[in-house]
Amino acid sequence: MTHSLFISDLHLCQTRPHITRLFLTFLQHQARAAQSLYILGDLFEYWAGDDDLDDEHHQQVVNALRALSEVKIYLMHGNRDLLLGEKFAHACHATLLPDPMLLDLHGRTTLLTHGDLLCTDDVDYQAFRKQVHDPLWQQAFLAQPLTERKSQIAGYRNRSEQEKSYKSEAIMDVNAEAVAGMLRQYQYPSLLIHGHTHRMGRHAMNIEGHACERIVLGDWYDSGSYLRIDNEECRMLVWN
Numbered sequence: 001m002t003h004s005l006f007i008s009d010l011h012l013c014q015t016r017p018h019i020t021r022l023f024l025t026f027l028q029h030q031a032r033a034a035q036s037l038y039i040l041g042d043l044f045e046y047w048a049g050d051d052d053l054d055d056e057h058h059q060q061v062v063n064a065l066r067a068l069s070e071v072k073i074y075l076m077h078g079n080r081d082l083l084l085g086e087k088f089a090h091a092c093h094a095t096l097l098p099d100p101m102l103l104d105l106h107g108r109t110t111l112l113t114h115g116d117l118l119c120t121d122d123v124d125y126q127a128f129r130k131q132v133h134d135p136l137w138q139q140a141f142l143a144q145p146l147t148e149r150k151s152q153i154a155g156y157r158n159r160s161e162q163e164k165s166y167k168s169e170a171i172m173d174v175n176a177e178a179v180a181g182m183l184r185q186y187q188y189p190s191l192l193i194h195g196h197t198h199r200m201g202r203h204a205m206n207i208e209g210h211a212c213e214r215i216v217l218g219d220w221y222d223s224g225s226y227l228r229i230d231n232e233e234c235r236m237l238v239w240n
């Protein structure tokens with residue numbers, strides 16, 4: 001029986017080498033037998049542009065993904081790595097997905113999203129998101145030298161860390177109306193899978209008479225986790 005795996009929020013970076021190692025062993029072992037691997041955003045802690053592909057840490061990840069020649073790899077942007085481009089996707093033989101993305105998954109209509117679109121209570125973040133998703137903003141940003149981009153990203157990351165310390169837990173979670181709105185827009189798929197909030201869990205919902213399950217993927221901080229789906233069941237599993 002074929003199955004698909006889902007991960008998100010690995011936040012890979014050089015300063016957390018144990019998580020990169022954990023991810024590489026996950027690819028070598030668990031991911032090998034899957035038909036598809038979906039990475040639903042924030043694979044990297046940050047991504048300054050595809051001209052940073054030569055970096056040794058990035059090469060390790062690219063090579064490990066490319067080695068999965070029998071597995072279809074799908075990649076969605078997160079808020080941290082929204083500048084991952086076609087060059088990166090091509091290097092690791094992955095297909096970039098739009099956010100959100102509707103598909104038939106082992107017989108279930110499923111909506112995939114990174115999750116930040118659903119956090120509408122965080123008004124400041126949504127304004128920032130709109131800015132950095134503007135193609136003109138991205139073009140101007142990417143036109144700067146790599147070192148300059150990296151230092152600007154460091155500034156954004158510092159600011160985001162400071163803001164998180166005073167934003168309430170509720171503000172940083174998904175907004176129920178935004179979830180219902182997205183499900184309605186996509187004709188009530190039976191499954192919604194996202195990451196971003198780092199609040200791993202499964203939530204049974206009823207949206208305007210339609211049953212739907214919302215599955216939140218976990219982050220890769222203390223250990224790894226992944227969702228496995230086949231024709232019969234969905235299971236959240238830990239990888240450490």
Ligand code: MN
Pocket residue numbers: 041042078079080114116195196197
């Ligand atoms: Mn995120």
